[in-house]
Amino acid sequence: GAVVSQHPSWVICKSGTSVKIECRSLDFQATTMFWYRQFPKQSLMLMATSNEGSKATYEQGVEKDKFLINHASLTLSTLTVTSAHPEDSSFYICSAPDRGKNIQYFGAGTRLSVL
Amino acid sequence: AQSVTQLGSHVSVSEGALVLLRCNYSSSVPPYLFWYVQYPNQGLQLLLKYTSAATLVKGINGFEAEFKKSETSFHLTKPSAHMSDAAEYFCAVSSRYNFNKFYFGSGTKLNVKP
Numbered sequence: 253g254a255v256v257s258q259h260p261s262w263v264i265c266k267s268g269t270s271v272k273i274e275c276r277s278l279d280f281q282a283t284t285m286f287w288y289r290q291f292p293k294q295s296l297m298l299m300a301t302s303n304e305g306s307k308a309t310y311e312q313g314v315e316k317d318k319f320l321i322n323h324a325s326l327t328l329s330t331l332t333v334t335s336a337h338p339e340d341s342s343f344y345i346c347s348a349p350d351r352g353k354n355i356q357y358f359g360a361g362t363r364l365s366v367l
Numbered sequence: 368a369q370s371v372t373q374l375g376s377h378v379s380v381s382e383g384a385l386v387l388l389r390c391n392y393s394s395s396v397p398p399y400l401f402w403y404v405q406y407p408n409q410g411l412q413l414l415l416k417y418t419s420a421a422t423l424v425k426g427i428n429g430f431e432a433e434f435k436k437s438e439t440s441f442h443l444t445k446p447s448a449h450m451s452d453a454a455e456y457f458c459a460v461s462s463r464y465n466f467n468k469f470y471f472g473s474g475t476k477l478n479v480k481p
Contacts (some may be wrong), residue, residue: 256410258410261408284467286467286468286469288471293376293473294473295371295457295471295472295473295474296457296469296471297471298468298469298470301468345410345411347411347469349466349467354466355413356413356467356469357410358403358410358411358412359410360408360409360410361410
């Protein structure tokens with residue numbers, strides 16, 4: 253079964269609204285989680301590293317005010333796309349490392365469509 | 368800096384034929400290399416990983432990959448394709464200094480014909 257749960261799997265929203273995506277680690281704690289973005293026929297691009305109890309670290313070119321990340325507990329990280337626009341439409345995937353097993357688990361992804 | 372190139376966005380093979388998915392990497396530090404598979408509407412599942420032990424790595428579902436430093440390659444192979452192997456495959460690289468930070472290739476969709 254899934255060890256990283258991502259919700260929702262698909263969301264459609266109007267331009268200008270904000271959308272929150274949740275990423276949960278099941279059965280293990282994750283002090284660090286990662287958020288990726290995937291455009292059609294392109295690679296998964298790392299957006300940011302989510303750190304429990306502290307600020308997220310963003311990759312170059314990623315707007316931190318646009319993509320708000322909150323990692324409030326050891327099993328939950330959220331990504332909020334603020335004031336979404338059609339160009340934000342994409343596939344967002346989170347991952348969490350299980351340090352005890354030295355394995356990184358990925359969520360099933362969230363497809364965001366902004367109208 | 369690290370990056371991954373996967374040659375061929377689509378690969379089609381007949382059932383029972385050899386599967387070969389190509390991956391070349393670029394890394395300024397000794398890399399860790401991974402192959403993940405993604406079935407429709409599912410998360411990425413780890414097939415195998417190279418972390419500096421044996422250069423020939425065996426994974427799940429009969430897949431294996433060989434790390435070739437001289438060619439900066441980590442190609443994925445399977446001797447005999449199954450219909451159930453049809454999926455999208457991603458090659459990824461991370462570094463020994465930041466194991467959890469992954470850089471992915473653009474993916475290869477494998478189609479298996481009956």
